[in-house]
Amino acid sequence: MNYQNILSVSKNGITTITIDRPSKLNALNKDTIDELHQAFSIANQDKNIKVIIITGSGDKAFVAGADISEFADFDVEEGSNLAAQGQELLFDFIENLETPVIAAINGFALGGGLELAMSCHFRVASTNAKMGLPEVSLGVIPGYGGTQRLPQLVGKGRAMEMIMTAGMIDANQALAYGLVNHIQAQEELLTVCEKIAIKISRNSSVAISAAIKAINANFKDGINGFGVEIEEFGNCFGTEDFKEGTTAFLNKRRANFPGQ
Ligand code: COA
Numbered sequence: 001m002n003y004q005n006i007l008s009v010s011k012n013g014i015t016t017i018t019i020d021r022p023s024k025l026n027a028l029n030k031d032t033i034d035e036l037h038q039a040f041s042i043a044n045q046d047k048n049i050k051v052i053i054i055t056g057s058g059d060k061a062f063v064a065g066a067d068i069s070e071f072a073d074f075d076v077e078e079g080s081n082l083a084a085q086g087q088e089l090l091f092d093f094i095e096n097l098e099t100p101v102i103a104a105i106n107g108f109a110l111g112g113g114l115e116l117a118m119s120c121h122f123r124v125a126s127t128n129a130k131m132g133l134p135e136v137s138l139g140v141i142p143g144y145g146g147t148q149r150l151p152q153l154v155g156k157g158r159a160m161e162m163i164m165t166a167g168m169i170d171a172n173q174a175l176a177y178g179l180v181n182h183i184q185a186q187e188e189l190l191t192v193c194e195k196i197a198i199k200i201s202r203n204s205s206v207a208i209s210a211a212i213k214a215i216n217a218n219f220k221d222g223i224n225g226f227g228v229e230i231e232e233f234g235n236c237f238g239t240e241d242f243k244e245g246t247t248a249f250l251n252k253r254r255a256n257f258p259g260q
Helices: 030-045 076-095 112-119 146-154 156-165 171-177 186-201 205-217 225-236 240-250
Strands: 006-011 014-019 051-056 061-063 101-105 108-110 122-126 130-132 168-170 182-184
Touching: 006 030, 014 030, 014 186, 030 051, 030 076, 051 061, 051 186, 061 101, 061 112, 076 112, 101 112, 101 186, 108 112, 112 130, 112 146, 122 171, 122 186, 146 156, 168 171, 171 182, 182 186, 205 225, 205 240
Parallel strands: 014 051, 051 101, 061 108, 101 122, 108 130, 122 182
Antiparallel strands: 006 014, 130 168
């Protein structure tokens, strides 16, 4: 697949997607969002791909936000469509993907950039990373899920302060807030994410997809997460992976999951 704004490389069951607009600090324009949707769809449909890592090109930014030059003259309807389409195509899409997604935050993750990282299943940051939702400094609010996911991850009070001040937090603060799981030197960031990805890929991909569904259910209105867990738990008993996992344990050998 030929992309203009991103790179997608698959190796050893891991797809690494890199947003590649370093001169614009990897800002998310419409074409980039469309290409990301395609790249995530392709990786998710490939049963050999067990984990997706997303990062930004260059050493300065993960993503410095939605591309401000694209929406500066939008009216109310266009603004609302921008948020709705972006959420559907990329942010909700990633959060609900069957394949685990790790955000490797290698610099600024601002606005839509932090919203993108927050829609991933978890985040690892480089020591130079800076995170924030500065939208109110532009006279707008986060529109790609930031008002919902930031409080889920860091708590309501911290989210209120970050959004109201439009300020940035550094990697240490993000770690203390639980916004990122680990901090690494920038040159080690992808290696560490790959190590985590390899660990994940040794487990049952079918069970992992079920776990993602059940965990996400906790954050969905009108859905009983415990009920989803019961259903997904039961479904696992009908899978080849479950047979292999339990047989391997009882035979004191390492499981070799077929991913079915
Ligand atoms: N949208 C569009 N272009 C952006 C962008 C964005 N969100 N963020 C950065 N860029 C562009 C700049 O316009 C500049 O382009 P130019 O060289 O053609 O003028 C280029 O990326 C480099 O950015 P610059 O501002 O010169 O870098 P800096 O090191 O001085 O500052 C930031 C870095 C991240 C602090 C600053 O770019 C910034 O505040 N960006 C906007 C962040 C934001 O508000 N995001 C939320 C959007 S909803």
